[in-house]
Each structure stands twice: as structure tokens, then as C-alpha cells.
Amino acid sequence: MAASAPETSPPTNRYLEGAYAPVAEEVTLTDLRVTGTLPPELDGRYLRNGPNPLGPVDPATYHWFLGDAMVHGLRLRDGRAEWYRNRWVRSTKVSELLGEAAAPGDRHGGMETANTNVIGLGGRTLAIVEAGARPVELGDRLDTIAHTDLGGSLPHGYTAHPKVDPGTGLRHAIGYHWARPNVLEYTVIDPTQGAVIHRVDVPVPGNPMCHDCSITEGHLVIYDLPVTFNLDVVAAGTSSFPYVWDDAYGARVGVMPLGGQPEEVRWFEVDPCYVFHPMNARESRVADGSLEVTLDVVRHPSMFRTDPHGPDEGPSSLWRWRLRLGPDGEPSGPVRETRLDDRPIEFPRVDERLAGRPARFGWANVLSSGGDNLAWEDSGLVRYDFLGGDLSGPNERTGAVTATDVPMGAGRAPGEAVFVPRSDGAAEDDGWYLMLVGDRAEGTTTLDVLPAEDPTAGAVAQVHLPVRVPLGFHGNWIPLR
Structure with missing residues (x-):
């Protein structure tokens, strides 16, 4: 009887599993449930960027830093959470996989996956990354507008x-x-x-x-x-x-x-x-x-x-x-x-x-x-x-x-916390820490709003998302006042 080859397990990669696992679709949720009271001073968007591979990847060689970019955002206004959106930032690859025309704008050095941070710059929203890619401008609702060299002033790439x-x-x-x-x-x-x-x-x-x-x-x-x-x-x-x-x-x-x-x-x-x-x-x-x-x-x-x-x-x-x-x-x-x-x-x-x-x-x-x-x-x-x-x-x-x-609570995994002052002249501890927190057992996420005066007191408000936001990288609060 011929010998058979030993069975081997497929390769695994922690950055494709559990709290890191990519989500499979873009969603729009409106009139989100809030527990507690959202401070009325929070008038703007909380945005966060991170890797979310679209299409198959090889777990044996996949690196967390290289996943396709997805920006997650919540719009807060008048004590309400108006919407949550997640959108892939359109690199050429992402556009092709989604059956769309490529986003406009010149690329640099074969780099175009802007998956690390998202900032406001002079009224514009930019997804950014290091290592040679240029910023990608996003609309107010996170649609990709264009890859940008900032009016011809940025000859190479940028940074996160x-x-x-x-x-x-x-x-x-x-x-x-x-x-x-x-x-x-x-x-x-x-x-x-x-x-x-x-x-x-x-x-x-x-x-x-x-x-x-x-x-x-x-x-x-x-x-x-x-x-x-x-x-x-x-x-x-x-x-x-x-x-x-x-x-x-x-x-x-x-x-x-x-x-x-x-x-x-x-x-x-x-x-x-x-x-x-x-x-x-x-x-x-x-x-x-x-x-x-x-x-x-x-x-x-x-x-x-x-x-x-x-x-x-x-x-x-x-x-x-x-x-x-x-x-x-x-x-x-x-x-x-x-x-x-x-x-x-x-x-x-x-x-x-x-x-x-x-x-x-x-x-x-x-x-x-x-x-x-x-x-x-x-x-x-x-x-x-x-x-x-x-x-x-x-x-x-x-x-x-x-x-x-x-304390975050058992099974809850927070992302990076961003400080929002109550007003432009407020003290360092007069405002709130905003952070996305995933519930690994439930597969859901909250935006927690913690009082900066005493964050151990617990969230003054939580915005509940019936979806999972994978662990990612950086983001910011972009006021719309």
C-alpha cells in the first residue's frame, strides 16, 4: 500500500482572525441607539482608519500593515448619533474588485493603500499612510474623491x-x-x-x-x-x-x-x-x-x-x-x-x-x-x-x-482614544475621550464617550453599533462647527 502524505493544517494568521478579522461589506446605519447622554458640544465626525482586506489574501504572508484601507465614521450632532458608515478607500485594486472605475488622481511609486490614519486639513478629509503613498481625499460621507498631490506641491508620498x-x-x-x-x-x-x-x-x-x-x-x-x-x-x-x-x-x-x-x-x-x-x-x-x-x-x-x-x-x-x-x-x-x-x-x-x-x-x-x-x-x-x-x-x-x-470590561477591546475638549479654551481634563470598543463575544461595537476629568467613572454615553469594527489604527475627531 502506497504511503500517503501527512495531513497539514492550513496556515493561520492572527491579523485575519478574531478582533482583527475583516468585515465583508460597506454599511450605512442611521439614528443609532445611544445609552447615556451625548454631550451637545460633540458636533462633528469621529473617524478611524485601518486595514480591511478585500478579496482573498494568503495568511502565510499577509502583514497587518498591508491590508486594504477602510475608514469607519460616526456623525454626532445635537446629542444624537446620526449615522455610522464604513467605506473602503478606493485604491486601484479595491475599485477593480468592486467593479468601479478607478478613482482619479496620480499615484506615487506604486503605493496607494492609505490605511493608517485619517485627518482634517483645511476643510478636507484625507486618508493617509507612510512609505510612499499620497493622501486620498474623502467626502463628508467617506466616499473616495481622489488621490491627491496637494495641488502639485507633494512630489512623492506622505506619512501617517x-x-x-x-x-x-x-x-x-x-x-x-x-x-x-x-x-x-x-x-x-x-x-x-x-x-x-x-x-x-x-x-x-x-x-x-x-x-x-x-x-x-x-x-x-x-x-x-x-x-x-x-x-x-x-x-x-x-x-x-x-x-x-x-x-x-x-x-x-x-x-x-x-x-x-x-x-x-x-x-x-x-x-x-x-x-x-x-x-x-x-x-x-x-x-x-x-x-x-x-x-x-x-x-x-x-x-x-x-x-x-x-x-x-x-x-x-x-x-x-x-x-x-x-x-x-x-x-x-x-x-x-x-x-x-x-x-x-x-x-x-x-x-x-x-x-x-x-x-x-x-x-x-x-x-x-x-x-x-x-x-x-x-x-x-x-x-x-x-x-x-x-x-x-x-x-x-x-x-x-x-x-x-x-477598566473596559471583560471581552471588550478598545481602539485608540482621542481627546475632544469641551471648547477651544477648555482645560486638558475638560472634555471627553472617544474610542471604539469591540465586544468580542457579541460581535458588536460601541463608541464610548469617557469624561476626561475622571475616565474611570465610566462612559457618559455609548453609541451602539450592531456591527463589528475590526481592530485598526488611527483616527481623529473632525469638528463641523
Whole structure:
């Protein structure tokens, strides 16, 4: 009797299952059920972007960061939840699969899946992503209008994490593209013009993945860290994502004046690690005339070293880095690196009105951690209170940071929390945290509205969606007042 081949199980991929599993259709829901009372000040749209593959994908090589983009949105007005919509952002592939004509607009470098963030810019809504794709403009009801180069002012792609200077309204960003090695692209957008007004290439020694940046009152901070472009992993068939950990690359942080030139960047070495998202940054002058730059970042010990499917290497935690430029503007001493908290966290945020300035509060998702693995689907929320302490002084940690866990309830998986102030001049804790929370047992979702004064008190309102919103990435509140 001939021997038979052993049975093998089909490959699995956690980013295609459970709380990550893609939804199969676009829906529109109106007059949504609300428990509690929606604050009447919430007049606008809560939007969130994330991967949602359309059509079959290979679980053996699928990477979470590469799924087709889907934006989810809720319209709140006059204490009511008027609608919920989810719409695929129309890349050429998505349009073809849906039997539609391709969305207009020029693409860049073969990149067009804008699946990571969604922002407002001068009255327009843009879905954005890093690594070379241009922004995609969406309508008020999330239909795709066009891929845009911002009136011809954006020669390459953009990023998922621009930083808005609250003093000027200008939007600063660092971008990169695999076909442009040895440079990172610094752009400044004027929202009143809807166009890039400043652009320079910053030389780097390789081809790094630069996911985010920071700003202070006067400087841009660049994270040049050891995750670099590598086509070998794609050729080997282990992953469709061509960025991996590179032990030989090194790790450093660059500081340059806002609106500055490449030759003005000053570099500081840090211990090898990866930072997807800084929480905030700030600067201050010290007695001898030196400039101290303080960075609060979520630090991963490595990234894409072993897991070819997503960011499953940790634990990541909140660290404070202090960099000093001497009176002559040159680096003065090594970076002082201090861990502020040992909770495994990601998706840190602050009040956007205080980006690059001292802020009392910050918050993040707490992840379940088993060994080196991070369980994004079993997350909670933590709020950090810096207690109004000396946020810009020389002390590393003198009891000025406390952390409060915010319970979500069993089986409920929250996404990133966004702060909405009660009014333009309201305090940091006078407003609400908005976050989508999935119920894994019921397959439903709520938009939870938590009081910023005391988020542990529970939601003042919940908007109930009879559908599941998969775990995704970033979003924002876009007021319509």
C-alpha cells in the first residue's frame, strides 16, 4: 500500500482572525441607539482608519500593515448619533474588485493603500499612510474623491503621522519611500493653502522605516531606527512586508529647527530599539544656555525581528529620553534614557492643542503581554498624570508620573482614544475621550464617550453599533462647527 502524505493544517494568521478579522461589506446605519447622554458640544465626525482586506489574501504572508484601507465614521450632532458608515478607500485594486472605475488622481511609486490614519486639513478629509503613498481625499460621507498631490506641491508620498504646531497651525512630517534610499523627506504643509510650503531631504545611512516624528516649540525630532527595507524577506516567501530589524544599522534621534535645512540636524545615539509612536515632546532652556529636548516615547526593544505578520515583539513601554544641545548648538553629552512605566502600551496620545508643549496628561492602550508577545486584542486604557510637575526641568523621575488604569470590561477591546475638549479654551481634563470598543463575544461595537476629568467613572454615553469594527489604527475627531 502506497504511503500517503501527512495531513497539514492550513496556515493561520492572527491579523485575519478574531478582533482583527475583516468585515465583508460597506454599511450605512442611521439614528443609532445611544445609552447615556451625548454631550451637545460633540458636533462633528469621529473617524478611524485601518486595514480591511478585500478579496482573498494568503495568511502565510499577509502583514497587518498591508491590508486594504477602510475608514469607519460616526456623525454626532445635537446629542444624537446620526449615522455610522464604513467605506473602503478606493485604491486601484479595491475599485477593480468592486467593479468601479478607478478613482482619479496620480499615484506615487506604486503605493496607494492609505490605511493608517485619517485627518482634517483645511476643510478636507484625507486618508493617509507612510512609505510612499499620497493622501486620498474623502467626502463628508467617506466616499473616495481622489488621490491627491496637494495641488502639485507633494512630489512623492506622505506619512501617517504629521504633527500640527499649535502655535502656527503648520503641519510638519517626515516621509520615506523604499525607492528613495539614504534620505528622509521633511515637509511642512500650510493648511490655509492646502499645500507643501517647505520640503527638504535629510540624509540617512540606509533605508529606514520612519513611522512617526515629534515636534517641540522650535524643533523637529527624527527617529532613525534599525528597521530597514529588505526585499529578501519577500523573495523568501515569509512575508509580504519588506521591512525588518537590522542589527547593523544603529539607532539615533535627530533634532533640527522647524522649517530648517538638512545641515542643521544634530544626531544623538540611543540604545537600539524601535519607536512607532512618541507620546509628546517639549523643549526648555537650562541655566547655562543649553537647550534640553525631552521626548516621551513608546519604546519597543525590537521590531520585525521574528514575527513576519505584525508588531508582535515586546513588551513596549513608556520611556523618557532627554537630549541636550549646548550653547553652541552641538550635542552635549549622551541621551539620558529612563523608563517611566512598565505597562506594555501602544497608541499614545495627548491633547493635540499641546503637541510639542508641556502637557499634564497622556494616555495609551494597555496591551496584554505573554512573554515577548503583545496581544492587541486584549487591551485596556491607561492615563498618565504628570501632576503638573517640572515637565521641562532636569529631574528624570521624582514621583511626578502616576498611571491610572481605566477598566473596559471583560471581552471588550478598545481602539485608540482621542481627546475632544469641551471648547477651544477648555482645560486638558475638560472634555471627553472617544474610542471604539469591540465586544468580542457579541460581535458588536460601541463608541464610548469617557469624561476626561475622571475616565474611570465610566462612559457618559455609548453609541451602539450592531456591527463589528475590526481592530485598526488611527483616527481623529473632525469638528463641523
